[in-house]
Structures are given as structure tokens and as C-alpha cells.
Amino acid sequence: MSLCFPLINTGGSSPSGSYNHVVGILYGLLAAVLYASVILMNKFIKNLSGFETTLVQLMVSSLVLIPYILMIDPMNFSGVNSHSIIYILILGIFHTGIAYFLYFTAIKELEGQIIAVLSYIDPISAVIIAAVVLGESMIFIQIIGGILILGSTFLSERLETKR
Known part of the structure; x- marks a missing residue:
């Protein structure tokens, strides 16, 4: 096997x-x-x-x-x-x-920074589309994970902009 x-x-x-x-x-x-x-x-x-x-x-x-x-x-x-x-x-x-x-x-x-942000949004949007369009279940931990990914991306962008 x-x-x-x-x-x-x-x-x-x-x-x-x-x-x-x-x-x-x-x-x-x-x-x-x-x-x-x-x-x-x-x-x-x-x-x-x-x-x-x-x-x-x-x-x-x-x-x-x-x-x-x-x-x-x-x-x-x-x-x-x-x-x-x-x-x-x-x-x-x-x-x-x-x-x-x-x-x-x-x-x-595009700039590398924008590409990086889009690469984080891609899998999250896939999970959301699967839940909305295909009716797949989304559990609480997945929602928290998506929020953490998007939140860290947002914070990273904000900190980079301030520099």
C-alpha cells in the first residue's frame, strides 16, 4: 500500500x-x-x-x-x-x-505588496463562495481564521503605509 x-x-x-x-x-x-x-x-x-x-x-x-x-x-x-x-x-x-x-x-x-494582499484574499473568497454558492458549511473556526488572515493583512498594509 x-x-x-x-x-x-x-x-x-x-x-x-x-x-x-x-x-x-x-x-x-x-x-x-x-x-x-x-x-x-x-x-x-x-x-x-x-x-x-x-x-x-x-x-x-x-x-x-x-x-x-x-x-x-x-x-x-x-x-x-x-x-x-x-x-x-x-x-x-x-x-x-x-x-x-x-x-x-x-x-x-502590479506591485509585489498588492499581489501579496490579493494572494491572501483568494483562498478566503473561495471559502466564502463555496459556502454561499455551493451551500458548504462554514464553522466558527473558519470564520475566525478568515478574520485573522484579513485582519493581519490589513494591519500589515496600514503599518507599511505609515512607514
């Missing part, structure tokens, strides 16, 4: 019924490292348009994620039909491709 299988748990809790906080923390740290690598990669990619930067980023992301996906669950295309392909194309082109294109085009025009 692979090391990755115990880490995957779609129910949000371990088989014993309690939450597996260590796995969540490890996933969070891994996500932070991968997100930082995207930002650092943007610093080294010069003289490319937003479209070209988007293509490079998506190709690198695919190369990083494909081995993980293949370790977790072998690909099975038996359930793929024309509707699935249309939904995948919509998701890939609009919700990923265009969003990345806008992000990487704007990142070249």
Missing part, C-alpha cells in the same frame, strides 16, 4: 472518526510550497506575454500533478462522454485558463 493512500480521505476525518490534523497541516504546507514556487517561477520567466506565461505555468503544474494523480488512482475513462468533455473544456478554458491568463497578465503590472 502506498504512503499516499492513507493521506487521502474524502470524508474529512480519519477512519477512527476524528479529524486528521497532521495530514491537513502537511497538505497546507505542501500547497504553500507549490504556490510559492508559482510566484518564484513568475519572477524568473521574463519577456513572455501573459498568455505564454499561463501556458508555461499550466504545463509545469500538469507535470507536477500527473505523478501524484497516477499514484492515487489509476485513470479510468470509461465514464467519459460528450457532456463530460464539454464540462472539462469549460472548466479548463474558462475557470483555469482565462483566470490564470488574467492573473499572470495583471501580476506584471
Whole structure:
């Protein structure tokens, strides 16, 4: 059995019924490292348009994620039909491709400080949208976490402005 299988748990809790906080923390740290690598990669990619930067980023992301996906669950295309392909194309082109294109085009025009603030707002807005649009539950600790993240970002901006 692979090391990755115990880490995957779609129910949000371990088989014993309690939450597996260590796995969540490890996933969070891994996500932070991968997100930082995207930002650092943007610093080294010069003289490319937003479209070209988007293509490079998506190709690198695919190369990083494909081995993980293949370790977790072998690909099975038996359930793929024309509707699935249309939904995948919509998701890939609009919700990923265009969003990345806008992000990487704007990142070249914005100051690092503004980009940092937007990077903090991004996951919080995702949680809020998931709660409002998808009806996912938001517990008190998530609300407190969002307030702490936004509050510290606001304070950091205010202190930086005063300097």
C-alpha cells in the first residue's frame, strides 16, 4: 500500500472518526510550497506575454500533478462522454485558463505588496463562495481564521503605509 493512500480521505476525518490534523497541516504546507514556487517561477520567466506565461505555468503544474494523480488512482475513462468533455473544456478554458491568463497578465503590472494582499484574499473568497454558492458549511473556526488572515493583512498594509 502506498504512503499516499492513507493521506487521502474524502470524508474529512480519519477512519477512527476524528479529524486528521497532521495530514491537513502537511497538505497546507505542501500547497504553500507549490504556490510559492508559482510566484518564484513568475519572477524568473521574463519577456513572455501573459498568455505564454499561463501556458508555461499550466504545463509545469500538469507535470507536477500527473505523478501524484497516477499514484492515487489509476485513470479510468470509461465514464467519459460528450457532456463530460464539454464540462472539462469549460472548466479548463474558462475557470483555469482565462483566470490564470488574467492573473499572470495583471501580476506584471502590479506591485509585489498588492499581489501579496490579493494572494491572501483568494483562498478566503473561495471559502466564502463555496459556502454561499455551493451551500458548504462554514464553522466558527473558519470564520475566525478568515478574520485573522484579513485582519493581519490589513494591519500589515496600514503599518507599511505609515512607514
